[in-house]
Amino acid sequence: RPVTLSGIQPTGMPHLGNYIGALRNWVSLQDSAQPAQAAAAAAGTAAPPSPPSVLYMLADLHSLTVPQEPARLRASIRDLACALLACGIRPDASVLFRQSRVPQHAELGWLLFCRSPVSWVSRMHQWRAKLQLLSVPETALDGTADGRDAGLSDQDIGSIAETVAGSLNVGLLSYPILQAADILVYRATQVPVGEDQAQHLHLTSLIARSFNAHYGKQIFPVPQSLIPPTTGKRIMSLRVPTAKMSKSDPAEQSRINIDDSPDDIRSKIRRATTDSVRGVTYDPQSRPGVTNLLHIWMSLEPSGTKWESMSQEELAEQVSARFGAMSNQDFKNVVTDVVVGHLTPIRGEILRLRKDAAYVEKVLADGEAQAARLAERTMRDVRRAVGLA
Numbered sequence: 001r002p003v004t005l006s007g008i009q010p011t012g013m014p015h016l017g018n019y020i021g022a023l024r025n026w027v028s029l030q031d032s033a034q035p036a037q038a039a040a041a042a043a044g045t046a047a048p049p050s051p052p053s054v055l056y057m058l059a060d061l062h063s064l065t066v067p068q069e070p071a072r073l074r075a076s077i078r079d080l081a082c083a084l085l086a087c088g089i090r091p092d093a094s095v096l097f098r099q100s101r102v103p104q105h106a107e108l109g110w111l112l113f114c115r116s117p118v119s120w121v122s123r124m125h126q127w128r129a130k131l132q133l134l135s136v137p138e139t140a141l142d143g144t145a146d147g148r149d150a151g152l153s154d155q156d157i158g159s160i161a162e163t164v165a166g167s168l169n170v171g172l173l174s175y176p177i178l179q180a181a182d183i184l185v186y187r188a189t190q191v192p193v194g195e196d197q198a199q200h201l202h203l204t205s206l207i208a209r210s211f212n213a214h215y216g217k218q219i220f221p222v223p224q225s226l227i228p229p230t231t232g233k234r235i236m237s238l239r240v241p242t243a244k245m246s247k248s249d250p251a252e253q254s255r256i257n258i259d260d261s262p263d264d265i266r267s268k269i270r271r272a273t274t275d276s277v278r279g280v281t282y283d284p285q286s287r288p289g290v291t292n293l294l295h296i297w298m299s300l301e302p303s304g305t306k307w308e309s310m311s312q313e314e315l316a317e318q319v320s321a322r323f324g325a326m327s328n329q330d331f332k333n334v335v336t337d338v339v340v341g342h343l344t345p346i347r348g349e350i351l352r353l354r355k356d357a358a359y360v361e362k363v364l365a366d367g368e369a370q371a372a373r374l375a376e377r378t379m380r381d382v383r384r385a386v387g388l389a
């Protein structure tokens, strides 16, 4: 039986990259997971009972790997729950919950920490990118070295310590292992994510297989990642189209949040970085800005054309036929209309749900009770295998 799990961090409103790369697929997986229940819901009849098999998580523990102001974190969690419901996550079909309210995640996380080589996490792209960003020499992190051995001056060590205290904490390094626990604690078989999570998912499968091998039992299934094929797997920043669209980019202009007003969307797309080449063509290498807008358009335009399954050549042909004669500015208007059309009902629903905090809290609390029951079932087997039961 397929079990689906995924998560998103409450570090701000989801943006178009989160939506196209992940959230939209969350909704379609939810809707296809339990056809009998979906049909019953549509017909207004009682759904046959079936154990929950689709779980979506607000990864609040993960968000603490960078400093969070408590009041703001609380508000972000609430707002993210509204956003997920507004995108189409239905509490009757999916278990929606806060990671921190299901303590089995942290418990399994610890057990997995103790079985994961440090080198498995220190080579994760996101960790290395962070090191680079803060220009911390990697040698500074090598176990027992006091730094002097690595050729660092006292001043270097001082500034590294400063940086490390501020933002390079153990949580940030071990974060992918907690992510593995999130997945394995429900024995999930499929994980819908954007391309940037591919390496974390690979690590999860390594951890599952090595745990099974060590304890000689098939405790965890090896999960599959579900990543959109081409057009939607990695939506790029509107300002720097060679970097991914990201919640942590300080430039608001770089992303479209799913609750942006039509005016904001229009102005952000109008100012999106493109180029001065005439006519719209599909060319990921030399025209990243235009191609990113094409990917956004292809992901959201309502014709149902299967852009995702086309080869690069087919995409280029189709785009030339359709937009070849159009200026970048006119094409931006086309993209704007599709994005505004798609996000307007979601924005309306977010605004409505923000006023219904009691309902949102109840959805999460119900989800947490269901999630904890499932997680506890797995943990009983895990504790027994490890020798803690």
Ligand code: TYM
Pocket: 005, 006, 007, 008, 009, 010, 017, 018, 019, 020, 021, 022, 023, 059, 062, 178, 179, 182, 183, 191, 192, 193, 194, 195, 196, 197, 232, 233, 234, 235, 236, 244, 245, 246
């Ligand atoms: P997070 O919060 O960074 O992102 C949530 C989801 O959005 C996808 N995504 C993108 N997809 C396409 N283009 C983009 N520019 C883009 N930016 C983000 C991400 O791939 C992700 O699917 N570690 C996870 C949260 C997590 C999790 C889990 C996910 C915690 N535990 C267990 C799956 C399973 C994260 O930080 O996602």
